[in-house]
Amino acid sequence: MAGSDLVMYDSEFHKIDEELQKLHQQANANIVFLVDKNGQLIASAGDTHNIDTTSLASLTAGNIAATGGIARLLGEKEFSILFHEGEKDNIHISLIGQRVILVVIFDQRSSIGLVRLRVKKTADVLARIFDEMTSKAEKEKVEGGKTAESPFAEISDEDIDNLFR
Amino acid sequence: MYYGPGLCGKTTNLQFIYKKTNPEQKGKLISLATETERTLFFDFLPLALGDIRGFKVRFHLYTVPGQVFYAASRKLILKGVDGVIFVADSQIERMEANIESMDDLKINLAEQGYSLEKLPYAVQYNKRDLPNVAPVDEMNKLLNGSSAQWFEGVAPTGVGVFETLKGVARQVLLELKKHY
Numbered sequence: 100m101a102g103s104d105l106v107m108y109d110s111e112f113h114k115i116d117e118e119l120q121k122l123h124q125q126a127n128a129n130i131v132f133l134v135d136k137n138g139q140l141i142a143s144a145g146d147t148h149n150i151d152t153t154s155l156a157s158l159t160a161g162n163i164a165a166t167g168g169i170a171r172l173l174g175e176k177e178f179s180i181l182f183h184e185g186e187k188d189n190i191h192i193s194l195i196g197q198r199v200i201l202v203v204i205f206d207q208r209s210s211i212g213l214v215r216l217r218v219k220k221t222a223d224v225l226a227r228i229f230d231e232m233t234s235k236a237e238k239e240k241v242e243g244g245k246t247a248e249s250p251f252a253e254i255s256d257e258d259i260d261n262l263f264r
Numbered sequence: 265m266y267y268g269p270g271l272c273g274k275t276t277n278l279q280f281i282y283k284k285t286n287p288e289q290k291g292k293l294i295s296l297a298t299e300t301e302r303t304l305f306f307d308f309l310p311l312a313l314g315d316i317r318g319f320k321v322r323f324h325l326y327t328v329p330g331q332v333f334y335a336a337s338r339k340l341i342l343k344g345v346d347g348v349i350f351v352a353d354s355q356i357e358r359m360e361a362n363i364e365s366m367d368d369l370k371i372n373l374a375e376q377g378y379s380l381e382k383l384p385y386a387v388q389y390n391k392r393d394l395p396n397v398a399p400v401d402e403m404n405k406l407l408n409g410s411s412a413q414w415f416e417g418v419a420p421t422g423v424g425v426f427e428t429l430k431g432v433a434r435q436v437l438l439e440l441k442k443h444y
Contacts, residue, residue, distance in 0.1 A: 107346065150294055153310045154310070154325065156307045157294070161306060164340040167340075168340050241363045251441040252441065254316055254318065254438070254440075258316045258317070261314065262313040262314050262321060262433070263313070
């Protein structure tokens with residue numbers, strides 16, 4: 100658990116969301132989404148109504164993990180871009196700053212070249228946002244430890260029992 | 265994360281949970297399995313259990329492939345794990361496979377900097393309905409040296425399935441409480 104935790108504030112989420120919306124538009128993509136390496140969906144843009152984003156996020160993270168495993172076997176640090184081509188839809192997956200996974204799903208209205216170009220720009224911006232988040236979190240840790248009001252502080256046995264009713 | 269030797273019933277645990285939860289609480293049960301229904305990479309079941317003080321609580325349940333052969337995949341899936349359920353096959357002839365899988369789990373966790381003593385963790389002695397099972401006392405001695413929480417199970421009919429999940433979910437939530 101340690102090290103992989105991500106605390107995100109509303110303002111940061113909006114920045115990320117904005118970047119994804121921009122990428123969705125500029126790359127002419129169907130769907131764009133951002134997942135953490137553990138398979139949790141962070142944000143998405145585009146028409147996600149007909150798609151099971153939770154499963155997509157988990158499988159994408161599994162995919163990145165498997166490819167990372169192959170890379171290490173071959174003595175590579177990582178394969179930072181994966182591309183799968185389908186009959187109609189294609190999927191472009193890239194690892195940003197060893198932390199998060201950016202996924203772009205697109206069809207014949209776009210092209211791999213355009214997607215790669217736009218993803219590169221977005222990746223730089225996102226990497227900066229996540230760097231800021233990390234340094235902010237570290238600063239808070241040094242300054243005062245726990246954040247003011249933890250939602251977990253008051254979890255009782257009863258709360259947990261209620262979940263399983 | 266459900267861990268354990270091949271054919272011990274990890275996927276069956278997930279299938280029972282899937283069957284018994286309300287449609288609005290669960291996502292799809294994803295099984296990356298071979299044609300003979302042996303798990304190849306992982307099974308995945310997202311569960312939205314409800315709210316705690318206004319915060320939505322979601323669990324992502326995974327199983328690892330049990331067969332010794334898939335060691336490399338198992339390691340990958342353990343990354344970022346929040347809690348482990350070790351499913352042991354209670355049949356006497358599977359005891360060696362249980363012990364081997366337990367050793368494998370400890371080694372793989374250590375590689376990621378985790379240890380069973382520090383992780384939310386429980387053991388499920390599965391297949392208690394079969395005739396040739398080992399006594400629980402003996403299994404505790406062999407597999408549960410650290411006296412972790414344990415449950416008896418019959419996964420196809422659901423005996424012990426939710427009890428085990430709840431046991432580890434509780435530990436995971438209390439762990440969060442400690443850290444945040």
